[in-house]
Amino acid sequence: MKVLMFGWEYPPHVFGGLATANFGISEGLHAQGDVDITLCLPHPFGDESQHAARIIAMNAVPIAWRDVDYDYVKNRVGNIMSPDLYYKLRDHIYADFNYMNVNDLGCMEFAGGYPGNLHEEINNYSIIAGVVARAEEFDIIHAHDWLTYPAGIHAKQVSGKPLCIHVHATDFDRSRGKVNPTVYSIEKNGMDWADCIMCVSELTRQTVINQYHQDPRKCFTVHNAVYPLKPEYADIPRPDHSGGERVVTFLGRITMQKGPEYFVEAANMVLHRTHNVRFCMAGSGDMMDSMIYLAAERGISDRFHFPGFMRGKEVYECLKGSDVYVMPSVSEPFGISPLEAMQCGTPSIISWQSGCAEILHNCIKVDYWDIHALADAIYSICSNDSLFHYLQDEGKKEVDQITWIKVGAWIRELYERTLGWR
Template identity: 85%
Template sequence: MKVLMFGWEYPPHILGGLGTASYGITKGLAEQGDMEITFCLPKPWGDEDKSFLNIIAMNAVPIVYRDVDYDYVKSRIGNVISPELYYKMRDHIYADFNYMLVNDLGCIEFSGKYMDNLHSEINNYSIVAGVVARQQEFDIIHAHDWLTYPAGIHAKKVSGKPLCIHVHATDFDRSRGHVNPTVYSIEKDGMDNADCIMCVSELTRQTVINQYHQDPRKCFTVHNAVYPLRQELQDIPRPDHTNKEKIVTFLGRITMQKGPEYFVEAANMVLHRTRNVRFCMAGSGDMMDAMIYLAAERGIADRFHFPGFMRGKQVYECLKDSDVYVMPSVSEPFGISPLEAMQCGTPTIISKQSGCAEILTNCIKVDYWDIHALADSIYSICHNDSLFNYLQTEGKREVDQITWEKVGLWIRELYERTLGLRK
């Protein structure tokens, strides 16, 4: 089966959970052996793992004809696309786009990030998708998150092939209900045009059904998973904090969706009971300054650390250095980070308002707003060795069974149902 997949980020250059999930899903599908995946990215860097899929650099697909030399094409973009594919794509330009801003190769430049001109990049990405869909051979289309829904719709209209969309989050999650009407319309248009809607949790599925008025029969829950730790990450030592200060960590975007203020308020309550705990708020976001000020107002700034955004090995070093991991999200479609923490042997507390709470058992679950329960849970793990050891051992054992291979098999079944190959 050949899959044309549209994404926005991919390891090692990731900005959030979307890139991590995209890797897991494609790798889980590829494990089946007979899946051929072509993954479209706005701006790949050339160092992505292409051992099990093809990556198309959308910033190297021409939409305006340019008569350029082979060697020049190779020198300019040869690290992300072959000149042969560039010329094949050039033969499938379907309209006069000379009015658009393109480079010397007739290609649109993308940032590949989440810039102020994001809506413009989303539109341009869908234009390029029209060229790709005309040139590539595929059986089904899979579009990840609202950023790529317009591209998926365009590819469907060009090819007549069915469209699966993957809802990793909705604007209801990101905005606490203050929905951006433009984003909502893009999301709803994607869902209306989709033949199959994959949702990262039942929580998200219900949002799709009730807030976007979708047919429940085409909406399916596809929980995320986690990959086994690479050997170099397994080799990171866990410090022994016995009779020493404990470390409690929040790691993620410091935005209102993630509930960082509840973490600070719970920390304040814990520190009224003991001073033998330090708190780490790792990440970046528009609420970071406010959280620094809040910690100062509560008089706990000397027990708080803000190390900033972390990536790659830094994340796992931080998780292994922690005695407790906390995810107090207000609305979390899934949340892969608790699985990663449990994988590292770090006892975890999550909000009941997170999708991963549907599949995790060996962690503590509290309502995001219940800072008393959150503070009690943090204090208990830090001061009860039996509870710490139980959550550490059983949490890791549980997460080791939640694999992307199982997710890939379920997605494969949904593809086949959508194509009418099985009932």
């Protein structure tokens, strides 16, 4: 089975959870043994793993004819894509796009990540998808998140092949109900065109059905998973804080969706009971400054740490150095970070309003707005060694059974159903 997949980010260049999920899904599908993935990315850097997917660099796909020699193409894009593929794609340019801002190879540039002109880049990406869909052989299309839905639609229009879209989040999650009409329109159009809609949780599936008015029969829940720890992460030692100060961590985007203010308010309540706890708010976002001010207003700045954005090994050092991980998200389609924390042996507290609450059992769940319950849970884990060790041991056992290989098998089955192969 050949899959044409559209993604937006991919490790090791991680801007958010989408990169982790795209990688896990690709690896899980590859593990099935008969799934070949061609993954389109707007701005790969050349150091992405191509173990599970052959990567097409959309910023090296020509949309305007240029008469350039092989060595020049190799020098310009050889680190991210084969020159031979450049020439193959050049033969499938379907219109005159010279009026667009193309470079000397006839390609569009992408900033990578989420720039200020994001909507323009989404549109450009979808134009390039038409060239790729004409040149590649594939059975089915898989588009990740709203950024790539227009590209998936264009590929379907060109090829007539079925389209699967993967809903990692909706604008209802990101905006706390203040939905951007432009984003909503792109999301709904992608869902209307899709033959199969994969949702990262039942919570998200119900949003898709009720808010985007989709047929429940084409909407499926596909929970995320976690990969086994790399040896260099597994070998990071866990410090023993028994008898000393406990560390409680929030790690993620410091934005409205993640509920950081509830973490600060709960921390304040815990510190009225004990001063033997330190709080860490790792990450960055538009609410970071206001959270620093809130901690100062509550008089707990001396117990609060803001280390900033973390990636790679830093994340696992932070998780292993913590006694409690907290994810008080207001609306979390899934939330992989608690799985990563539990994998590191860190007891976790999550909101009932998160998709991962549907599959995790050996953690504590509270309503995001209930700061009293959140404070009680934090204090209990920090002060009760038996509870700490129970959640630590049972949580790790549980998460070790939630694998991307199982996710890949389910997605492969959904592909076959969509194709009418079963």
